[in-house]
Amino acid sequence: MSEYSWPDDDPGHAARVRAAWPAACQELPVGTVITGEVIGRQPFGVFLRIDGHPDAIGLAEVTTMPTDAALPEVGARVTAEVVDHADHNHQVKARLTTETAAANRETSPAQVLYQELAANAFVTLYWRREIFDRTAEKLREQHFAVVEVDASAWTTAAAMHRDIATALDFPDYYGRNLDALNDCLHDVVAGEYGIPADVSGFVLGFTHYDRFAQACPREAQIVLDILADHGRMAAVLGQRVLCLVHSDNPDITFEPVGSTPVAWNRAEWLSARRQPGTTQP
Numbered sequence: 322m323s324e325y326s327w328p329d330d331d332p333g334h335a336a337r338v339r340a341a342w343p344a345a346c347q348e349l350p351v352g353t354v355i356t357g358e359v360i361g362r363q364p365f366g367v368f369l370r371i372d373g374h375p376d377a378i379g380l381a382e383v384t385t386m387p388t389d390a391a392l393p394e395v396g397a398r399v400t401a402e403v404v405d406h407a408d409h410n411h412q413v414k415a416r417l418t419t420e421t422a423a424a425n426r427e428t429s430p431a432q433v434l435y436q437e438l439a440a441n442a443f444v445t446l447y448w449r450r451e452i453f454d455r456t457a458e459k460l461r462e463q464h465f466a467v468v469e470v471d472a473s474a475w476t477t478a479a480a481m482h483r484d485i486a487t488a489l490d491f492p493d494y495y496g497r498n499l500d501a502l503n504d505c506l507h508d509v510v511a512g513e514y515g516i517p518a519d520v521s522g523f524v525l526g527f528t529h530y531d532r533f534a535q536a537c538p539r540e541a542q543i544v545l546d547i548l549a550d551h552g553r554m555a556a557v558l559g560q561r562v563l564c565l566v567h568s569d570n571p572d573i574t575f576e577p578v579g580s581t582p583v584a585w586n587r588a589e590w591l592s593a594r595r596q597p598g599t600t601q602p
Contacts, residue, residue, distance in 0.1 A: 328360045328361035328368045328370075328378070334376075337376040338376055338377070338378055338411050339411055340376070341374070341376035341377060342377075342408075342411045345374055345376075345377040345406075345411075345413060346406050348374065349371070349374065349377065349403050349406075349413055350403065351403050351404060351405065351406075352402065352403060353402070353403045354400065354401070354402055354403075354418070355369075355371050355372065355379065355400070355401055355402070355403060355413075355415060356371075356372045356398065356399070356400050356401075357369040357370050357371040357372050357379055357398075357399060357401070358370045358372075358396065358397070358398055358399075359393045359394065359395050359396060359397045359399060360395065361395065362392055362393075362394070362395050364383070364519070365382055365383055365384075365519070366380055366381050366382035366383050366384075366392070367380070367381050367392055367393055367399075368380055369381060369399065369401065369413075369415065371413065377413055378411065378412050378413065379401065379412070379413045379414075379415045380407075380412045380413070380414055380415065381399070381401050381414075381415045381416060381417050382414065383519075385404070385416040385417070386416075386417055391429035391432070393417075399417055399418075400417070400418045401415035401416055401417050401418060402415060402416050402418060403415050404416050430463055431463040431464065431465070431521040431522070431561075434459060434460065434463050435521075435522060435561045435563070438456070438460075438563055439552065439556070439561075439563060441581070441582075441584045442549070442578075442579075442581045442582060442583060442584045443548065443549050443551075443552025443553060443556075443562065443563055443564060443579065443581070444545050444548055444549050444552070444563075444564040444566060444578055444579075444581075444583050445563070445564070445565055445566065445583075445584060445585070445586050446566050446567075446568060446573070446583060446584065446585045446586065446589075447565060447566065447567045447568070447585075447586055447589065448567070448568060448569075448570075448571040448585075448589055448595045449588075449589065450528070450567060452586060452588050452589065453526070453528070453565060453567040456565060456586070457469065457524070457526055457565065460522075460524050460563075463521050464520055464521040465520060465521050465522045465523070465524050465561070465563075466516035466517060466520040466522070466523050466524065467524040467526060468488050468489060468515070468516070468523075468524070468525050468526065469488075469526040469527075469528060470484050470485055470488045470525070470526070470527055470528070471484070471528050471529060472484075472527045472528060472529050472530045472532055472533040473528070473529035473532050474532075475532060475533035475536065475537070476532075476536045476537075477536070477537065478537050478540045479497065481533060481537070481540065481544065482495075482497040482498070482502065483497070485502065486505075488515075489505070489506075489509050489514070489515035489516075489525075490514050490515050491505045491514070491515070492505075492514070499540070499543050499544075499547070502544070502547060503547045503550075506547060506548070506551055507551065509523065510523055510551055510555055510560065510562055521561060522555075522560065522561025522562060522563065523555075523560075523561070523562050523563075524562075524563045524564070524565060525548060525563075525564050525565075526564070526565040526566075526567070527564070527565070527566050527567065528567040529567065529568070529569055530566045530567060530568050531568040531569050531570040531573050532569075534568075534573065534575070541575075542575055542576055542578070545564065545566065545575060545578045545583060546578040546579060548562070548564040548578075549564070549578035549579025549581060550578075550579050552564065552579065553579050566583070571589075571592075571595035571596070572592075572595070
């Protein structure tokens with residue numbers, strides 16, 4: 322059974338909603354605090370039956386909620402503030418109050434997975450490709466936009482800029498330098514291009530990154546530092562940004578990025594777990 326549902330209305334309800342629309346707009350102006358029951362749930366938000374206004378349909382969209390807040394379940398009682406009136410479909414747009422959002426925070430599977438991966442650092446190293454791939458697949462299952470870029474042929478910084486620009490659909494005016502990379506990644510995180518706007522978070526994954534680190538150590542370090550900065554800033558703003566780095570060299574190390582270490586993933590934390598012939602944990 323799907324976790325999502327439309328409001329279960331009787332056939333005549335739509336006509337009553339249209340008839341009641343002028344009164345709903347007048348009696349529920351922008352800024353009004355409302356209470357109600359969740360009667361439908363979709364990826365983009367929840368539909369509300371507003372107390373005292375049985376023929377008015379409220380919609381609290383996910384875009385107005387903190388990133389770490391989960392959608393309330395059908396039947397939940399919520400409090401919200403009216404923010405707009407959508408004349409074209411007769412919906413009272415609402416924003417869930419801080420208390421309601423807090424009650425549904427930290428509970429979504431996407432948030433749990435993000436917290437597990439970001440607990441130590443926003444940039445995480447992987448040696449075994451199967452662990453890297455499994456992590457990327459788990460993130461995709463939770464609707465993260467996971468963009469993987471193969472660094473095996475990056476013998477120059479120009480090659481790195483070319484492939485990242487292609488993978489993230491950077492604009493033609495991209496300057497192909499580290500400052501421009503930082504600027505364009507900011508736009509990607511903001512949803513301007515490169516990834517869909519309605520995802521749980523953004524993950525940039527590099528494979529065979531040790532080849533690039535050997536050929537261009539300075540640039541390889543700075544790229545990770547830029548991504549760590551974006552991960553930290555995103556967390557402050559209630560967004561989710563991560564970087565997964567696969568290396569064929571199990572002993573590779575980097576200087577701290579974003580004031581945090583570039584750490585190995587939990588499964589390969591111990592150096593003994595990164596020795597040929599060892600079994601997976």
